[in-house]
Amino acid sequence: MVDIIDILMVSILLFNLYKLIRGSVALKIFLGILSLYLVYQVVKATEMELLSALLGQFMEVGVMAAIILFQPEIRKFLMLVGNSTDFKNFPLLRLFRSRKDKDTELDISPIVEAMKEMGASATGALMVISKDDALSYYADTGDHLDAKISKRILLSIFFKNSPLHDGAVLIYKNRITAARCILPVTENQNIPATMGLRHRAGIGMTEVTNTAVLVVSEETGQMSYIRGGRIFHNLSTLEIRQKLKEYFADSTDRSNKISLK
Numbered sequence: 025m026v027d028i029i030d031i032l033m034v035s036i037l038l039f040n041l042y043k044l045i046r047g048s049v050a051l052k053i054f055l056g057i058l059s060l061y062l063v064y065q066v067v068k069a070t071e072m073e074l075l076s077a078l079l080g081q082f083m084e085v086g087v088m089a090a091i092i093l094f095q096p097e098i099r100k101f102l103m104l105v106g107n108s109t110d111f112k113n114f115p116l117l118r119l120f121r122s123r124k125d126k127d128t129e130l131d132i133s134p135i136v137e138a139m140k141e142m143g144a145s146a147t148g149a150l151m152v153i154s155k156d157d158a159l160s161y162y163a164d165t166g167d168h169l170d171a172k173i174s175k176r177i178l179l180s181i182f183f184k185n186s187p188l189h190d191g192a193v194l195i196y197k198n199r200i201t202a203a204r205c206i207l208p209v210t211e212n213q214n215i216p217a218t219m220g221l222r223h224r225a226g227i228g229m230t231e232v233t234n235t236a237v238l239v240v241s242e243e244t245g246q247m248s249y250i251r252g253g254r255i256f257h258n259l260s261t262l263e264i265r266q267k268l269k270e271y272f273a274d275s276t277d278r279s280n281k282i283s284l285k
């Protein structure tokens with residue numbers, strides 16, 4: 025029984041690891057190391073001493089080398105684990121949470137209306153919506169704000185000459201918590217070359233956090249929705265609205281405390 029659980033857990037771990045490095049340079053490095061390891065095993069079995077000793081030296085420092093080579097992926101993986109271990113939602117701690125906390129609402133309309141207007145004027149925008157984490161690590165990379173969401177505030181932030189227009193806005197519990205934030209850029213190589221840094225940063229953010237990202241393209245005015253590393257391109261306001269509702273209704277929702285207006 026324990027063996028079955030063991031095998032199951034290793035399979036889940038390997039699958040998640042594959043999902044994390046799929047499409048990135050890390051996969052190629054991993055395949056390279058795997059090939060070397062297979063060659064080493066063959067060389068050892070056929071008792072080719074010189075080559076075996078040479079590859080053996082390499083294998084000995086393998087773990088250290090892997091940690092250095094996969095540093096970004098290991099960091100991503102640990103962040104993913106950290107994000108899914110949400111201590112705030114432990115049953116005992118929930119008792120101490122204030123009522124106000126539970127009644128938070130996300131007002132979608134001003135966000136969608138602002139996107140529509142920015143799309144029409146080809147104003148670039150990048151917004152991260154979080155339902156269960158304040159994302160303070162990312163908020164610290166920009167300027168902290170604490171403003172109730174409004175269409176005018178969003179338009180002012182992303183207005184081309186605004187000092188806050190660069191980077192991403194973070195939205196949590198119906199508040200714009202920060203602007204000008206720097207997001208992690210995806211390393212997925214399968215993303216079309218037409219998508220620049222704004223879209224890549226949005227994709228990267230949803231790979232490592234349980235967030236939904238909205239993008240308005242400065243070039244085309246098109247609106248996109250990103251979730252779990254997948255981008256849904258050129259959506260209508262209705263579709264964006266629907267996607268946001270799905271995000272909050274997601275069964276993996278660990279908070280279930282945010283309702284929609």
Ligand SMILES: Nc1ncnc2c1ncn2[C@@H]1O[C@H](COP(=O)(O)OP(=O)(O)OP(=O)(O)O)[C@@H](O)[C@H]1O
Binds near residue numbers: 150190223241242
């Ligand atoms: N790591 C990052 N985190 C947050 N924002 C970023 C990051 N990198 C770039 N940006 C934002 O993206 C802008 C550059 O967008 P770029 O033109 O490269 O992207 P794009 O995906 O082609 O979008 P667009 O269609 O709007 O041109 C920057 O001015 C900055 O505001």
